[in-house]
Amino acid sequence: MTELVSLALIYFAVIDPIGTIPIFLSITERFDYKQKQRVALRGCAIAFFVLVFFGFFGDLILSHLKISSATFNIAGGAILFLISMEMVNGRRQARKSKAAENDQVAAEELIRISSSPLGVPLLAGPGAITSIMVFGDFTSVDKLVINLSSIFIALAASALLLYFAAWGSRFINLTISTVMSRLVGILLAAIAIQIILNGFNELGIISI
Structure with a gap:
């Protein structure tokens, strides 16, 4: 039980759903709370x-x-940087406006955003994937149950946080949402650059 709790806490920390909440609300700003x-x-x-x-x-x-894991980090950071540029320039907002006009397109947009960027790389990002590979042990039935359970607990807690954050977004008007999207885009760009720099540092290209 102690190992299960410890692993769940580690995975919850590296998944970082709390830090993902403002980004999640920004990339879904044109959707209703449901x-x-x-x-x-x-x-x-x-x-x-x-x-x-x-x-x-x-x-x-x-x-x-x-x-290498460093190269994987650089790739993940590059993807996040491209997403952040769309947020800062308002292209994601324009795309969501078109999606709102067509139910079928909106359904496709829901699936796309669930997969990327939310599922990967915001939740299952380079840090989380690397942590699973480092701490995960699937060599026996007992270890398999503990590791699968800890990943499930971490993501179930993440789902609850994002679920209630979506409910609370009903009280955020369009102006606040638009401003928040730009600010979060800038922050996400900084996070992406830091991830890329960490990857270069691991490769020994730079020292930080």
Whole structure:
């Protein structure tokens, strides 16, 4: 039980749903709160399967493709940086306005945002995936149950936080939402650059 709690806390910390809340609200600003809740639940489910997959096969895949964890961090940071630029320039907001005019497009947008950027890389990001690969132990039935349970607990708690954050977003008007989207975009750009710099640091290209 102690190991289960410890692992769940570690995974919850590296998934960082609390820090993801403002980003989540910004990238779903054109959806109503029920749609945001569906995005939150689906995104956490996707993140669960991604993390479990990398827990089982991450080392094998990265070693086979000769990809280091540092390179993986750089790629994840680059993806987040592109997303942040869309937020700052308002392109995501314009796309969501079009989505709101068509139910089918809106449904596709829900699925897309649940998968990326929410599921990957915001929840199942380079840090979370690396942590699963480092701390995860799937070599025995007991270890398998403990690790799967700890990942599930961490993401279930994340889903609850995002679910209630979506409910609370009903009280945020369009002006506040638009301003928040730009500010969060800038913060996300800074986070992305830091992730990229950390990757370069691990490769020994720079020293920070």
